[in-house]
Amino acid sequence: MAPGRVLLCSLLLLSLQLGLSGDPGAWGAPVVEEEPRGTLRPQLGARLRRALAAPCQLWSLPLPVAELGLGYASEETVIFRYCAGSCPRGARTQHGLTLARLRGQGRAHGGPCCRPTRYADVAF
Numbered sequence: 001m002a003p004g005r006v007l008l009c010s011l012l013l014l015s016l017q018l019g020l021s022g023d024p025g026a027w028g029a030p031v032v033e034e035e036p037r038g039t040l041r042p043q044l045g046a047r048l049r050r051a052l053a054a055p056c057q058l059w060s061l062p063l064p065v066a067e068l069g070l071g072y073a074s075e076e077t078v079i080f081r082y083c084a085g086s087c088p089r090g091a092r093t094q095h096g097l098t099l100a101r102l103r104g105q106g107r108a109h110g111g112p113c114c115r116p117t118r119y120a121d122v123a124f
Contacts, residue, residue, distance in 0.1 A: 054084075054085045054086070055085050055086060056083055056084070056085035056086065056087055056114035057083070057084070057085050058081055058082075058083060059081065059082055059083070059084050060079055060080070060081050061079070061080045061081075061082070062077050062078075062079055062080075063077065063078055063079075063080045064076070064077050065077065065078060065124045072124070074124060076124045078122050078124055080122070081120070082116070083114045083115060083116050084114055085114045086111075086114065087111065087113060087114050099111070
């Protein structure tokens with residue numbers, strides 16, 4: 001992955017973690033989930049707990065370009081998509097298999113994490 005793309009992804013993830021989006025209700029909605037009109041959105045903490053407990057899925061977050069931390073003074077909004085959730089134990093990737101082996105030996109802690117399988121460019 002190009003260094004610029006890695007930096008942009010890192011900054012977007014940092015923005016998510018720091019809560020730089022002004023509206024907590026806008027934080028991460030699953031791409032496949034639609035909310036009926038007139039319903040109240042759950043609080044940020046509940047939504048994040050649900051995201052991490054759910055199976056890995058693609059989430060979407062509208063993020064103002066000015067909040068990316070790149071020095072652009074723009075009122076445009078980009079749709080930042082990210083993966084969140086638990087990885088199934090049956091994920092047969094080289095990373096998952098190696099991690100399972102290391103965990104079995106007591107040399108690694110934690111389980112496989114949810115991660116994207118491909119990336120899309122963000123333009124503004």
